Amino acid sequence: MNAVRRHTILCVDDEPRSLETLERTLDEEFDVVCARSASEALQLLEQQRVAAVLCDQRMPGTSGVELLIRVRQQWPDTARLILSGYTDSEDIIRGLNEAGIFQYITKPWHPDHLLLALRNACRLVALESENTLLATEIRLTANQAESRIEEKKARLRQQFALDEIVRASDSPLQGICERVKRIAPYDIAVLINGPSGTGKELFARALHYNSLRADQPFVVENCGAMPDDLLASELFGHRKGAFTGAMHDHAGLFEQADGGTLFLDEIGDISPAFQVMLLRVLQEKEVRRVGDEKRRAVDVRIIAATNRDLEAEVAAGRFREDLYYRLAEMTMTLPPLAARRMDIPVLAGHFLRQASQSFAKPARGFSEEAMTALKHWHWPGNVRELQNEIRRMLVLAEQDLIGAELISPRLLRNLPDSDEPEPILEALLRRQEGWSEGSTLKDKTELLEKQLLRETMIRHRWNKSRAADELGLSRVGLRAKLERYGLEPLA
Template identity: 55%
Template structure:
């Protein structure tokens, strides 16, 4: 048993398998303080000493089952949000336990890291909203000015935290145009489709749109549509009524109802089945949900932002995605470029992540060497920002001194860097390609910057070798680098 001492929301993982505990800790520890327990007895001891926001509990454990333990938690620690993880595939059995224990959400094994992280984020946000609602109701009874001031302050903080300017990028990044378009459409009630590879930052863009919109004062909720079968996804999004199936002992409002007035972010919508697409299309067209087992439809007012790594237009042509639903969700389409197509963003993102990781690990002031930044900028990052963060966390853990050298990164990164460097298209994606307008001098400077950066990256920022290859002195190379705004 361990006790958290942090300002981050605390998540308690209850699982008798150490490997499962470690996997969930790695998935969650960027955003949460993660505690672990091997069973019900150990978890009770944690709860008696530590305030916990969310419990992630495995269903099958020696002694007390997950559902049985969470029934006890519901009685003794009702404010804690309860999530069950199970390998069962029988939806009715799962939902029976969920209703008995008042479980917020269930996650089927094998769980997907993105879905697990999204579920916990939603749970923490739901808990915070409930606490805020209770507090504001008390304030409303006593002092309306206090209520207004508190609500305005909370909204201002959220807008600042998720502002488009907080999406880390370099000057001239391809993300500038994406963020500019997203900011323009955010204030209008258009549906949006965000395209991009896994880990490229689609959720961050969706949150920024929510907090830049008139809906910012309401909830932002998200669901990974690829993570569960249709029956569970419908119950999670649209809710179900008491008695709808065996074990449905109470009404369960879906995410659309919880987000009423706000934004629903549907990640990986391209993975949904045609049958579910029909149900979702009806909800979007009629602006109402019919909970499973319900007779009456419930009006909902939400903005939907959907995301996928798939080519939805191709899936429409292949008959795998409904054309009418595609046009319904694609009021505006935003494409987040992968990290390899915006090389100039790698350095500022890496430095931001380094600060975050160092703070989490209790390290003071680590920095990257010039060689390290060159290696990071030369690797294609197929896992995008998520992979970059994992590599930086590894490097911080393996480095003792203040300077983090390239040798602290995995062989995959070092070999990928050495294998090929960058082509012209990738360099253009980094914000330093040839501009399509401007004076001759400006365009020649852009070409010179591209050649200099390509050579520096290929030679791992060795200035002596770079100067020799380009026929320059070291002083001349440094002068050009300073004039063209190249770091190092």
């Protein structure tokens, strides 16, 4: 058990008997040091820290008030108390104003009264010290938080700099990046078109972090397949009690993005009714929370994205023409990955390095056959599909060179015809363990079955029930095949 802290009290009096009485009274609760003059008291204060100074008012040479004025100037965090048998109003006023005396104690004093006064004085000193320390910590924490925020903003600006967008030197993205560089500084609405997985949000962030709003929020909302009431609550906010479950006021994403950029993904999926609501906000630059009458001005740059042909949607009457022109002051179209195959090796290498760092698993690159297959696949899921495939291949890899045998079977089975001297599938199968020119159809089928089993088990983390369900096997049948091929989890 920790000992209770004992505060140190400096008693100052020119009368020895008075000092002895004070020391006997205070000694059980405080550490007491004594001085018989102001000069001796000042010397003691130079040598050690005290919580409070208790001094007599009438002393030869320097009075108690004059001593405590010096104490306040040199040791302002020390409590100051006066003992006096006189009621000189001028001394009292001077003591309060110049010496900042905590309390006057009149003679003859009562021990309980004196002890209570000193306890309170020491408690006040401790609280002031804690408050000072807390204020310093808060200030340092605020400075550190502000510094971290600035560092994060700098990292984001670097991360989404146009030079950081991964592409080949002859990629169609070169022209798109130049276009982003020209239009980013201007507060103009941008509509980004392109198939899913082509990086529309990446370019939206590049527009934001290369604009004058880069230090302000970048807020994202996916509008696809979301009911109108929920989307209205998310974008415009709601008032407490506006609907069941609205337990408090909620600021919508327009308000959260005030001063910055709001990215509306899958904008082509919003209903005709919600198109009217969104158009009104964009025209008036004001939002009204659901269930509220108050309108709030917002300053937001809108970047929207869609994989639909909005011009065709307008022509078909499914998308409002006036909203389209509000969103499409400037348009950008991102090509599918199949239209920029020169980017595949660069992207694959980039994703492999990312996955290697994320999984703490070394990898030095792809085999020639693996890269050939990657370049010939048409990538319907675009960049996102490529990234997922690279991560999957690295997880399955047993060596640091990523071979073609790790590529998903569905991808290998559906590779288009190649102009390569040797068909890609044949080249890949030759990489399989145990493959030879004389291998029979049964041998080849078993090798493919082994690969499919291993890939399925790893994907399901060796959960036999889920793997058996996917493969259409019983647990007994699956176990037999695993034993037959010697498949087991990697150590």
